[in-house]
Amino acid sequence: MTNPAKPIYDSAAHALPALSELRELRQYRFLLFQLIRRDLVARYKRSILGVAWTMLNPLGTMLIMTLVFSNLFKSVESYPVYILSGLIVWNFFSQGTNAAMVGLIWGGSLMQRIYLPRTIFGVSAIGTALVNLLISLIPLTLVMLITGTHISLTVLFLPVSILLLTAFTLGFGLLLSALAIYFPDVAEMYQILLTAWMYLTPIIYPEEIIPERFLGLYRLNPMYWMVKLFRLPIYYGRIPTMTEIAPALAWAIGFLIVGWLFFTSKSDEYAYRV
Amino acid sequence: MLTASDVYANPPPAAAAREPIVLLENVSVQYRVPKERIGTFKEYAIRALQRRLQFMKFLALKDVNLTIYRGEVIGIIGNNGAGKSTMLKVISRVLRPTIGRVVLYGKIAPLLELGAGFHPELSGRENVYLNGALLGYNQAEMDEVFESIVDFAELRDFIDAPVRTYSSGMYARLGFAVATARIPEILIVDEILSVGDESFQKKSNDLMQSFQKQGTTVLIVSHNLTKIQEMCQRVAWLSRGELKMVGDPTQVVQAYREDNP
Numbered sequence: 001m002t003n004p005a006k007p008i009y010d011s012a013a014h015a016l017p018a019l020s021e022l023r024e025l026r027q028y029r030f031l032l033f034q035l036i037r038r039d040l041v042a043r044y045k046r047s048i049l050g051v052a053w054t055m056l057n058p059l060g061t062m063l064i065m066t067l068v069f070s071n072l073f074k075s076v077e078s079y080p081v082y083i084l085s086g087l088i089v090w091n092f093f094s095q096g097t098n099a100a101m102v103g104l105i106w107g108g109s110l111m112q113r114i115y116l117p118r119t120i121f122g123v124s125a126i127g128t129a130l131v132n133l134l135i136s137l138i139p140l141t142l143v144m145l146i147t148g149t150h151i152s153l154t155v156l157f158l159p160v161s162i163l164l165l166t167a168f169t170l171g172f173g174l175l176l177s178a179l180a181i182y183f184p185d186v187a188e189m190y191q192i193l194l195t196a197w198m199y200l201t202p203i204i205y206p207e208e209i210i211p212e213r214f215l216g217l218y219r220l221n222p223m224y225w226m227v228k229l230f231r232l233p234i235y236y237g238r239i240p241t242m243t244e245i246a247p248a249l250a251w252a253i254g255f256l257i258v259g260w261l262f263f264t265s266k267s268d269e270y271a272y273r274v
Numbered sequence: 275m276l277t278a279s280d281v282y283a284n285p286p287p288a289a290a291a292r293e294p295i296v297l298l299e300n301v302s303v304q305y306r307v308p309k310e311r312i313g314t315f316k317e318y319a320i321r322a323l324q325r326r327l328q329f330m331k332f333l334a335l336k337d338v339n340l341t342i343y344r345g346e347v348i349g350i351i352g353n354n355g356a357g358k359s360t361m362l363k364v365i366s367r368v369l370r371p372t373i374g375r376v377v378l379y380g381k382i383a384p385l386l387e388l389g390a391g392f393h394p395e396l397s398g399r400e401n402v403y404l405n406g407a408l409l410g411y412n413q414a415e416m417d418e419v420f421e422s423i424v425d426f427a428e429l430r431d432f433i434d435a436p437v438r439t440y441s442s443g444m445y446a447r448l449g450f451a452v453a454t455a456r457i458p459e460i461l462i463v464d465e466i467l468s469v470g471d472e473s474f475q476k477k478s479n480d481l482m483q484s485f486q487k488q489g490t491t492v493l494i495v496s497h498n499l500t501k502i503q504e505m506c507q508r509v510a511w512l513s514r515g516e517l518k519m520v521g522d523p524t525q526v527v528q529a530y531r532e533d534n535p
Contacts, residue, residue: 031407115367
């Protein structure tokens with residue numbers, strides 16, 4: 001039996017929601033696992049090829065882009081690898097942030113009935129995207145082998161790239177999903193923003209075609225640096241330099257902290273709002 | 275914690291002492307309802323600048339003080355909109371009170387609207403684990419009670435079929451079986467026990483009673499005054515957010531009836 005002196009919940013004790021949320025999330029780690037599992041399994045449950053679609057999806061996009069653009073960007077060597085190494089980064093980001101937003105809105109009906117740590121929807125969405133990212137490294141490797149691209153040992157740097165990308169995406173996703181609770185229009189606006197953002201990031205075209213005068217603006221784009229962190233070790237076979245890591249690191253830590261603080265400071269209100 | 279299968283093996287313990295398990299101190303809950311729906315940034319920004327963001331504030335709960343003791347069965351009655359659901363939400367941690375304090379000395383098992391959180395494409399087995407996780411249990415705790423859930427829900431032959439193929443009765447049975455698989459410290463029942471056929475209703479009523487004997491604190495919200503009088507040891511009556519009366523079921527129900535002829 002519980003000791004009366006030690007309540008398991010006290011509504012008055014919530015001085016540091018950002019920290020207590022971490023503790024709650026740890027307690028609910030089985031749910032986190034279950035939600036990720038559900039999203040991975042349920043998505044392909046009725047399709048014959050199942051999880052293979054996770055690999056076929058980026059491959060298909062790459063194939064189309066290659067057919068359409070390889071003539072245009074002749075200067076780019078093994079264009080399929082170039083595009084795929086950027087595409088997996090972009091897919092992770094757009095899928096993760098979208099799922100975080102949809103997940104919190106979906107979770108709204110549950111949040112009105114039972115207590116759940118509010119960040120669990122965002123974190124599980126990013127977790128699902130992370131599994132998909134890891135799976136999509138398989139077709140990437142295949143394409144590299146087929147096109148005869150040299151696979152350098154520099155790919156051992158990728159865990160760092162993945163860590164920074166995940167931190168950035170989680171922070172951004174939390175911020176976005178909190179906003180979407182207050183303003184439903186955000187969800188629609190974001191789709192348009194994503195399309196524009198993708199074309200403003202060198203994913204399908206080489207960096208060299210960016211006019212010199214816009215280069216400064218490009219460097220303000222966090223996704224520019226995230227893509228770089230992947231493409232350098234995969235495609236160019238070199239480890240990013242400190243000046244290339246620093247902006248990505250700053251964006252990642254900055255967004256993670258701001259996103260987490262903002263989201264958890266508002267988390268008592270979601271059940272009133274959804 | 276004990277599992278459902280232990281219920282029948284163990285004799286009921288002696289009546290619980292007067293040990294508080296839920297404390298509500300001066301609890302008020304305020305909802306802010308915008309007078310007009312504002313859904314876009316532009317509108318919001320304009321209104322905020324003009325200071326014309328107007329909200330209707332109303333108190334769903336007003337300064338409620340209530341102590342619930344370990345092991346008791348307490349009923350909550352009141353008209354629609356009296357604040358019954360809000361009170362349950364405050365107790366089950368869904369809402370944090372605007373003013374006042376809620377303290378829990380035991381784990382809450384909310385009876386989810388049966389089957390909420392189920393995924394239609396997943397099998398019954400997968401949904402049992404998913405639902406258990408939503409209720410805050412871990413893998414080991416769910417492994418322990420899995421078999422008794424399947425038996426209780428009478429779904430042995432269908433447990434690996436996707437739940438979209440289930441009938442609504444099967445759906446509800448599985449949801450109920452998961453929610454009550456482990457003996458909870460505090461059980462919240464919000465008028466949902468009327469699911470399933472007669473034999474299942476009897477089974478779930480028996481289960482509730484054996485929980486009580488095991489020391490579970492039960493909170494029942496219902497409009498069925500006869501049932502409340504039958505099951506509860508104390509009844510709380512809410513009227514327009516205020517706690518009007520707490521005490522002996524017969525007296526409170528009678529007073530409520532006189533007030534609402």
